[in-house]
Every structure is written in structure tokens, then in C-alpha cells.
Amino acid sequence: MKTIASRLIALFTAALVLGAASTTAAAGKPRAVAPLGNPGNWVTTEDYPSRALRYEEQGVVGFLLTIGTDGVPLSCKVTQTSNFEALDTQTCNLLMERARFRPAADAFGRAAEGTYRSSVRWTIPEDAPTEIGPAEMFVSFEIGPDGLAKNCKVEKAEGTLPFPANEPCGPKGRFAVPVGKDGKPIMRRVKMRVVIEVEDVPPAQ
Known part of the structure; x- marks a missing residue:
């Protein structure tokens, strides 16, 4: 005959088994993170870094976000x-600031960390504004006996240029053939210094 103690132990064991079975039955599939809103609004052409616009930098940035249990990127x-670098850095800065998600969940519906992988394509818009500021550039090139420019090189460029730094290279057209003291064609090196100054214009009285 079973004692009261043995019956209690059997009942307790049965309860544990039933509890485990019901917990297993309640478990479902883990849930991945899901973007809130339109991911296309997280990074737009209005966010184009000014330096990247100035130097006509374009490209695709692939990224991986780690998302916290509150749906905010970690x-x-x-x-x-x-x-x-400007495009890569701008991408992550904007995503950390703007991207929001429905957090991931484990098999029991509890919020969990997750990841989100995608990419951003940076393409310069046709109507992108051109910036201009104080700048200075030193360019050199050579004029050969045929009057054509060659070996153009940007020696130095500083400031906010309204065109790509390498644009002054490759002068078009034909130049006067340089000649030496003896009247024979020679090679001649030309150095240019381009200076851009910007000043505010006071309003008309």
C-alpha cells in the first residue's frame, strides 16, 4: 500500500510532466525583426554628404544592424x-538615428535581440545643389611639341570646390607649340593656381 508521502511525490511528478508538456505545446516559431514604416525613408537623397556631392561619389553601402529588444538599433x-568613407559613415549614422523595428521574439513570444541586413544605393540626383566656398587648387600639365596637353596633375586642392578636384586636368584644345631659344619645339610645363574667394553681399538699401 502506498503511503501518503509516496502519493504526494507521484502527484508532484505528474504535475511537473504536465507543466512541461503544456509549455512545449505553447512554444511557437521565433519571430524575426520587422521594419516599422518605410525603410526607403530612412536614407534619402536629401541626406547626401556635401563632400560626396562635391566629388561626385556614388555607390552601394551594405549594412548589418543589430536590433535591441526595444526595436532600436544597437x-x-x-x-x-x-x-x-563619407557615404559609408553617413549610412550608419542615419540608420542608427532613424531605423525602428518590431523587435524579434523567441519561441515563447519573449522580445529578443535580432539583426537586419540590407543596403543603401547612393546616386547623385540630377537636381543636386552645387556647393561653393573658399578654395585653392594647384594644377600642372605639360605642352608637348605637338601643342597638346599631357601629364596633367592636381598637385593640391583645399576648400569647397564647385567641381570635382580632377576636373581642371585634361585641358581641351591645342596650344601654341612651345619653342626654345633655338626656335625648335620643346616640352613646356604649365602650373596653374586656381583661387576661389567667397564673400557675402550686403542687402540693397
Whole structure:
């Protein structure tokens, strides 16, 4: 005959088994993170870095976000570089600031950390504004006996240029053939210094 103690132990064991079975039955599939809103609004052409616009930098930035249990990004990692630091950095900065998600959940519906992987394509818009500011550039090139320019090189460029730094290279057209003291064609090196000054214009009285 079973004692009262043995019956209690059997009942307790049965309760544990039933509890485990019901917990297993309640478990479902884990849920991945899901963007809130339109991800296309997280990074727009209006966010184009001014330096990237100035130097006509374009490219695709692949990224991996780690999302916290509150749906806010914890970190951003560039998985595919655009080869331009300004674009890579701007991508992660904007995503950390703007991207929001429905957090991931485990098999029991509890919020969990998750990841989100995608990419941003940076393409310069046709109506992008051109910035201009104080700047200075030193360019050199050579004029050969045929009167054509060659070996153009940007020696130095500083400031906010309204055109790509390498644009002054490659002068078009034909130049006067340089000649030496003996009247024979020679090679001549030309150095240019381009200075851009900007000043505010007071309003008309």
C-alpha cells in the first residue's frame, strides 16, 4: 500500500510532466525583426554628404544592424563598402538615428535581440545643389611639341570646390607649340593656381 508521502511525490511528478508538456505545446516559431514604416525613408537623397556631392561619389553601402529588444538599433556594421568613407559613415549614422523595428521574439513570444541586413544605393540626383566656398587648387600639365596637353596633375586642392578636384586636368584644345631659344619645339610645363574667394553681399538699401 502506498503511503501518503509516496502519493504526494507521484502527484508532484505528474504535475511537473504536465507543466512541461503544456509549455512545449505553447512554444511557437521565433519571430524575426520587422521594419516599422518605410525603410526607403530612412536614407534619402536629401541626406547626401556635401563632400560626396562635391566629388561626385556614388555607390552601394551594405549594412548589418543589430536590433535591441526595444526595436532600436544597437550597432551598425558596413558589410559592403561604397569605397567612399563619407557615404559609408553617413549610412550608419542615419540608420542608427532613424531605423525602428518590431523587435524579434523567441519561441515563447519573449522580445529578443535580432539583426537586419540590407543596403543603401547612393546616386547623385540630377537636381543636386552645387556647393561653393573658399578654395585653392594647384594644377600642372605639360605642352608637348605637338601643342597638346599631357601629364596633367592636381598637385593640391583645399576648400569647397564647385567641381570635382580632377576636373581642371585634361585641358581641351591645342596650344601654341612651345619653342626654345633655338626656335625648335620643346616640352613646356604649365602650373596653374586656381583661387576661389567667397564673400557675402550686403542687402540693397
